[in-house]
Amino acid sequence: MQDLSVVPEASQTPVWINGKIVDWKNAYIHIFSHVISYGSGVFEGVRVYETPKGTAIFHLTDHLDRLDLSAKSFGMKLPYSRHEFVEAHKEVVRASGHAHGYLRPQIQFGVSSRITLAATDATDVTIIFQPLGQYRATKELKVVTSEVERISPKSGDVEAKIAGYYTNPHYNHLFANKKGADEAIMLDINGNVAEASSSNVFYVKDGELYTPKTGYILKGITRKTLLELAEKELGMKTHEVVMSPEDLRSGDEIFLSGTAAEIDPVVEIDGTQISNGKIGDVTQKLTDLYGKVTSGTLPGYEQWLTYVN
Ligand SMILES: Cc1ncc(COP(=O)(O)O)c(C=O)c1O
Structure with a gap:
């Protein structure tokens, strides 16, 4: 045992x-x-x-x-x-x-x-x-583009969260570790950016927010939350797009989102520094807003909370 x-x-x-x-x-x-x-x-x-x-x-x-x-x-x-x-x-x-x-x-x-x-x-x-505090040991991530392809919509329902699928992110993790990175970004069957092992991917460019469109990714609940907060609270234009690895690398800021990890700023991708190796302004603002809605201190988002008592 x-x-x-x-x-x-x-x-x-x-x-x-x-x-x-x-x-x-x-x-x-x-x-x-x-x-x-x-x-x-x-x-x-x-x-x-x-x-x-x-x-x-x-x-x-x-x-x-x-x-x-x-x-x-x-x-x-x-x-x-x-x-x-x-x-x-x-x-x-x-x-x-x-x-x-x-x-x-x-x-x-x-x-x-x-x-x-x-x-x-x-x-x-x-x-x-x-009981869980911060999910990852490191908050500011170094990522690499993965050679492990995201399970495709032709292999099953990619929007379903199925235990067996997670062998795929596991291989992705091994890939990242071998490259000395914290996380790896998986590409879809067409070579476009899909997501990270248990998080969705975003980049910020010229003050606008971009994330891969649905169809090849898990429809993240944090992803949806952040798109809404960016639009409503920061007045940002948001785009759900077909995203090439070059598009992602061109971002002024990059971050990952997921329930467990919440928001993780990416400070390096494929060996190139992003936003001077620090959390970017928009990522910081979204992190602050996310902290407020999850802790019930931003008016207007009460409906997202189910009280246990
Ligand atoms: C493959 C994958 N993508 C994205 C996410 C992020 O989804 P959510 O924000 O709903 O946690 C998760 C986490 O569940 C995941 O496992």
């Missing part, structure tokens, strides 16, 4: 599994589960923040909508109503005793009568919670 003391903080938090809160030590699914061999799970990563009105889950509705889409696309069904599942998320956070962290709801194919790739009707539904 693996040494479980490697996750000291998470091991303090109970887990929701098939409708019940259980102690972390007893949070098991069976080794014969289909998901273990085939990565046949759909999941979300959701952040929890402390706000003046109490602990809140950020964009829970959007995450659960995306989970539903992933499940539908993969031929799975969540055996709980939306109301029950929202309540389950609140329950896990309350039971954790933490006001800040990361939730991971997952629906996964379970045990079938024999070992087969054919899907089973049995699903296990789990929600784990982990």
Whole structure:
């Protein structure tokens, strides 16, 4: 058995599994589960923040909508109503005793009568919670353009968040590490910029904001949030485009966005410094705005928060 003391903080938090809160030590699914061999799970990563009105889950509705889409696309069904599942998320956070962290709801194919790739009707539904501060060790990133291609729309539904797909970002990480970079930017089947391993990509040029259009990327919830904040709060023009690697490298600023990592400024791409090796002005402004909406201190965005109490 693996040494479980490697996750000291998470091991303090109970887990929701098939409708019940259980102690972390007893949070098991069976080794014969289909998901273990085939990565046949759909999941979300959701952040929890402390706000003046109490602990809140950020964009829970959007995450659960995306989970539903992933499940539908993969031929799975969540055996709980939306109301029950929202309540389950609140329950896990309350039971954790933490006001800040990361939730991971997952629906996964379970045990079938024999070992087969054919899907089973049995699903296990789990929600784990982990106290989480800053996601990456480094905030200001050096990135490289990856030789690992993003899974294409011809290989599956790229807008579904499926556990097995994440072998692709894993190879991307290995590529980045070999090149001495923090992250790598994956290209799509046409050689255009898609996204990073678990984040979407943006660049700022002449005061306008650019991000790859949908079709070859995960439709990031942080991506959508930042496009809205840039337009409404900063009055910026935003563009969802077919983006070549050269377009990206020409940016005055580059940053990555994702629920876990939030906003990470890129200070070097393919060995070339970006925005003098520092976080750029627009990236800083968006980071500040994102901090305000997630902490419930920017009026007008209350609807993005689901309070756990
Ligand atoms: C492949 C990929 N792209 C982008 C993102 C960013 O999406 P979001 O902002 O919804 O977390 C994620 C994270 O879930 C991801 O896994």
